[in-house]
Amino acid sequence: MTFLDLARRNALRKPLRAMLLMVCIAMAFLIYGLTTSFLDGAQGASAASEDILGVTSAGGRTQALPMASLAALSAIPDVAGVAYVTRLRGFVEVEKNVVAVSAADMPRLMDVNGKGLGLTPALLQAMEVARDRVLVGRALADAQGWAVGQRVAITAFNVTGQDGGRDWRFEIAGIFEGETASTDTYFMIARYDYVNAMRARGRDTVDAFVVRPSAQVSPAVLAARIDAQFANSASPTRTQSEKQFLEAFLRQYADVGLLVNLVVGAAFITLLMIVVNTMIFAIRERTFEIGVLKTLGFSRSHIVTLILVETSFIFLLGGGIGLLLAWLAAQVAGPELGLVFSSMVLIKGVAIMAGLSLATGALPAIAALRIPVINAFRTR
Amino acid sequence: MTGAQDIYIQLESVSKAYRVAGQAIPIFSNLDLAIPRGDFVAVMGPSGSGKSTLLNMLAGIDRPDAGRVRIGTHHLDQMGEAARGSWRAHHMGIVFQFYNLLPMLTAAENVELPLLLKPVSARERRLRVERVLDLVGLSGRERHYPGMMSGGQQQRVGIARAIVADPGLLLCDEPTGDLDRASADDVLDMLQTLNQVLGKTILMVTHDPQAARRAKRTLHLDKGVFIEESRAAE
Numbered sequence: 001m002t003f004l005d006l007a008r009r010n011a012l013r014k015p016l017r018a019m020l021l022m023v024c025i026a027m028a029f030l031i032y033g034l035t036t037s038f039l040d041g042a043q044g045a046s047a048a049s050e051d052i053l054g055v056t057s058a059g060g061r062t063q064a065l066p067m068a069s070l071a072a073l074s075a076i077p078d079v080a081g082v083a084y085v086t087r088l089r090g091f092v093e094v095e096k097n098v099v100a101v102s103a104a105d106m107p108r109l110m111d112v113n114g115k116g117l118g119l120t121p122a123l124l125q126a127m128e129v130a131r132d133r134v135l136v137g138r139a140l141a142d143a144q145g146w147a148v149g150q151r152v153a154i155t156a157f158n159v160t161g162q163d164g165g166r167d168w169r170f171e172i173a174g175i176f177e178g179e180t181a182s183t184d185t186y187f188m189i190a191r192y193d194y195v196n197a198m199r200a201r202g203r204d205t206v207d208a209f210v211v212r213p214s215a216q217v218s219p220a221v222l223a224a225r226i227d228a229q230f231a232n233s234a235s236p237t238r239t240q241s242e243k244q245f246l247e248a249f250l251r252q253y254a255d256v257g258l259l260v261n262l263v264v265g266a267a268f269i270t271l272l273m274i275v276v277n278t279m280i281f282a283i284r285e286r287t288f289e290i291g292v293l294k295t296l297g298f299s300r301s302h303i304v305t306l307i308l309v310e311t312s313f314i315f316l317l318g319g320g321i322g323l324l325l326a327w328l329a330a331q332v333a334g335p336e337l338g339l340v341f342s343s344m345v346l347i348k349g350v351a352i353m354a355g356l357s358l359a360t361g362a363l364p365a366i367a368a369l370r371i372p373v374i375n376a377f378r379t380r
Numbered sequence: 381m382t383g384a385q386d387i388y389i390q391l392e393s394v395s396k397a398y399r400v401a402g403q404a405i406p407i408f409s410n411l412d413l414a415i416p417r418g419d420f421v422a423v424m425g426p427s428g429s430g431k432s433t434l435l436n437m438l439a440g441i442d443r444p445d446a447g448r449v450r451i452g453t454h455h456l457d458q459m460g461e462a463a464r465g466s467w468r469a470h471h472m473g474i475v476f477q478f479y480n481l482l483p484m485l486t487a488a489e490n491v492e493l494p495l496l497l498k499p500v501s502a503r504e505r506r507l508r509v510e511r512v513l514d515l516v517g518l519s520g521r522e523r524h525y526p527g528m529m530s531g532g533q534q535q536r537v538g539i540a541r542a543i544v545a546d547p548g549l550l551l552c553d554e555p556t557g558d559l560d561r562a563s564a565d566d567v568l569d570m571l572q573t574l575n576q577v578l579g580k581t582i583l584m585v586t587h588d589p590q591a592a593r594r595a596k597r598t599l600h601l602d603k604g605v606f607i608e609e610s611r612a613a614e
Contacts, residue, residue, distance in 0.1 A: 001489045001505075003496060013484040292480045295441055296541075297469025297497050299462055373441040 003302075007309035010286070018314060021278055025318030026325065028271040029349060033326020035260040036348070037339040040182050052113055053223050054245045055209040058236035064205035065235050073209055076229055078217035083108035084206040086195060088168065090156035092144065099140060099154060100187040101168070103195035112212045117189075118177040126173035131194035133173035137185025141175045148172050160200045168198075182340040211239070268356065275360045279311055283364035290368050291376025304365045311361035312354070319353040388417035388581050389438065389549070394447030396433055396604075407433045408604040410447070417548070420575040420582045422592035425601035431585040432553065434601070438583060439474055439551050440464035451549060469497040473542030477554035479534040481526040487537045488513065488522035494545040512540040516570060532563025539570055543580070550574065552584040556591050568594045 012018050055073065057063035067084070074082050088101040106127050110119050119135070127133050136146055146152060149172060156166045170190060178185040196203055213222045223239035230237040283290070290303060298306075323346065330341035391413040397406040407430045415421055425431050436442035437449055440456045441464075449456040454467055468474075473494075481490045488509050495505045513519060516536040526534050535555060542550055552571065556564035572594055574580045584595060592598045593612065600608040 001485075001492050001496070002502075005489075006485075006493075006496070009484045288480075289482055292476075292482070293493070294465065295439065295468065295474055296494050297465050297467075299465045302497070374436060 003306065004309060007306050008313055010306065011310045011313045014282075017278065017282070021275060021314055022318035022321065024274055025271060025315055026322035028267045029319040029322025029353070030325045030329075031267045031322075032264050032349060032352065033323050033341065033345060034329060034339065035264055036345045037326060037330045037341045039257060039260055040340045040342050040345060050241045050243045051213065051219055052116070052242045053211040053213065053219055053226070053239050054242055055211055055226055055237045055239045056207065056245075058227075058230075058238045061207065064202055064207060065209065065237065067204040067206060069209065069230065069233075069235055069237075072229065072233075073211065073226065076222075076226060078214040078222055078225075079211055080214040081108070081112045081212040083112040083210040084192065085109075085208050085210060086192060086202075086205070087207045088154070088156050088159045088190070088195060090154040090159075090166070090168065092152065092154055097144075099144075101134065101154065101170075101190050101195075102187060103190040103192040105192050106189075109189070109210070112210050116179050116183065118179050118183070118185075120176075123174040123176060127191060129173065130171065131191050131197075132170050133191065134170040135174050135176050135189045136172050137187050138175055138177045139184075139186040140188060141172075143186070146172055148174055159195075159202075161198050162200050164200070168195075180342075182342050210242075268352070272356060272360060275311070275314070275356075276363055279307075279360055279364045280367060283307060283368050287368075287371055287376050290371060291373045294373045294376070300369050303368055307365040307368060308358060308361040311364075312357040315353045315357035315360070319349065319356075323349045386416045387414045388419070388452060389413065389415040389583070390448070390450045391437075392448040392450075394437070394444045394449060396430075396437070396442075396444050406604065408444075411604060411606070413599075413606070415581065415583065417581055418575070418579050420572070420594075420596045421584070422595035422598040423583065423585045423601055424587065424589070424592050424598055429601045430604045431601055435551055435553055435583070435585050438549075439472060440468055469494060470545065471547050472549045472551060473545065473547040475535070475538050475542045475550065475552040475555045477557040479526070479531070479538040479558075481534055481537055481541075483526050486523050486525055487518060487529070487540075490526070490537055491540045491544050493541060498545060508544055509540075512544045513537075515543075516540045517566075530563070531559050532566055535559060535563070535567050536570065539567065539574075543574060543578075548581060550580045550582045552582065552586075554586055554588075555584060556586065556588055564588070564591065 055065070057065050064086070070082060070084060073079060083104055086103045088103060090099060090101070091097050092099055106124050109117075110124055123135055127135060134152075141147070144152075151169060151171050154168045154170070156168055159168075160166050161168065170188070176185065176189070192206075211222070211226065213219050219241055223241070226239045227237050293303065293306075326345075327341045330339040333339045391411055394408055394411045394413075395406075396408045397404045399405070411430075411434075413434075423431050423434065433442065437444055437456070438451065440459070444457055447457065451467075452471065454471070456464060456467070459467065481487075482493070485493075491509045491512060492505055495508060500508070510519075510522070513522060516539055518533065518536055518540065521529065521533065526537070529537070535558075539555075550571070555571070556567055559567060568591055571582055571584065575582050575596075582595070584591070586592055595612065597609060597611045599606050600610075
């Protein structure tokens with residue numbers, strides 16, 4: 001037997017109570033795991049780059065910028081690379097099956113953000129075969145059950161072709177994986193020259209320029225410089241990092257991060273109160289036994305350690321189960337539902353477990369310390 | 381007579397009072413006691429005579445208001461709580477009236493508890509536990525929980541726990557108070573063996589005259605004063 005065994009036996013001496021506590025903790029960590037995985041997932045903001053800049057119209061994202069701005073943008077000092085994108089949103093077969101297409105100049109996109117998207121020379125080569133080819137993100141391909149070589153049709157919401165129709169047909173040239181699990185890959189990349197040539201309106205415009213700053217300049221400084229350059233032009237710009245852009249986009253609907261933090265915070269505060277209350281009662285029930293242990297020579301630090309290990313045991317087991325369930329949910333649901341259980345979610349979860357177990361164990365441990373042995377024996 | 385250097389337990393002018401509802405209730409006033417190493421002493425007396433307080437002070441779980449409590453070379457009245465705890469772990473074993481075993485631990489695990497405080501390997505701990513359980517006649521009951529044992533058997537586990545760390549002093553608080561006669565005799569046989577064969581110094585608080593007769597001498601305590609001493613041969 002070790003101290004750990006002793007703490008474990010104490011924790012499990014009332015199995016029903018221990019189990020209910022663990023279920024309670026598991027639920028709190030399941031909520032934590034799911035909500036933070038959601039933040040890290042298809043919401044994409046946490047994986048988005050702070051170094052890549054997006055240049056959109058100062059009048060709003062729905063307003064296009066002229067392709068003519070490309071030359072002026074490229075000439076700004078410390079601009080290391082520029083790509084451009086026009087977006088096409090639509091659906092596949094049924095309206096709720098929404099997909100997004102980013103039409104880009106492939107070599108420029110490769111240069112500016114190829115690493116982040118997981119683009120390879122082989123994928124680029126596959127795109128050169130025909131103008132109507134697309135690269136599909138792994139999350140989108142898995143969700144739709146698409147494979148390389150397959151032809152897909154997308155009905156655009158607002159981009160009509162020259163024939164007046166809204167159906168766009170593409171052939172899948174390859175699948176890009178994204179640099180990390182939390183990279184948003186729930187979209188496809190088409191060739192700009194194809195979309196631009198086939199659309200009825202808005203030719204030679206782009207929805208956004210994507211800028212890679214040189215190593216010598218901070219992205220924020222360059223963003224200000226770009227906006228200053230176009231401030232008095234016919235097409236003033238608003239330049240943000242990719243991360244800022246995505247976060248601003250999400251805030252149109254709600255401050256998801258704040259909501260998640262409030263939900264997780266409420267869950268953990270409730271949990272803290274339940275566990276502290278239960279542990280104080282559990283330790284109070286054992287006042288006599290603590291007196292016996294002290295009589296046998298167990299020191300104050302031994303008693304405190306036993307109680308903290310006991311609460312840690314309950315937290316690690318319950319919290320571990322909760323995080324495991326969240327991980328399983330993320331595996332089953334996948335990134336297309338916005339769940340990515342990253343290593344950071346796990347590390348933060350374990351840190352919260354450790355912090356909460358110390359916080360909940362501290363109060364009963366202090367209470368146990370204050371009991372003189374003589375008084376402990378009177379409690380029988 | 382015993383020389384000063386042979387005295388193992390010594391109380392000098394010990395005073396103790398408890399405050400109840402703001403009023404001081406004196407337990408001892410200038411109490412003296414000297415017990416040589418290897419002695420087996422029973423302390424008898426009516427309820428409220430101070431037997432338990434004496435035992436608590438010798439165990440270092442209570443402190444005198446005045447006077448000195450020395451056991452071996454350790455002056456308990458001058459030691460802090462942590463030092464007294466450490467002293468208990470290394471030099472004293474205690475046997476309780478109601479055994480006070482931890483219900484979620486097996487007999488072997490209960491006995492092993494004091495060894496967790498010593499730098500002893502797991503293998504050595506297991507061997508020592510087996511040895512003392514064998515000594516108290518409980519071989520084969522290692523994995524039994526307290527709830528599966530009779531009172532006499534539980535008290536034997538309590539005795540095994542008290543001696544497993546090989547302390548010089550054994551304090552017994554009514555060790556037969558909750559047992560039938562046959563079980564009580566078994567426990568007293570065991571205590572006598574520990575005293576006579578292993579040389580443990582034993583101080584036993586008891587109400588039972590038959591139990592007291594097993595000791596080498598009996599001290600009678602009344603209102604905080606030793607009023608009489610009788611020896612086994614007398």
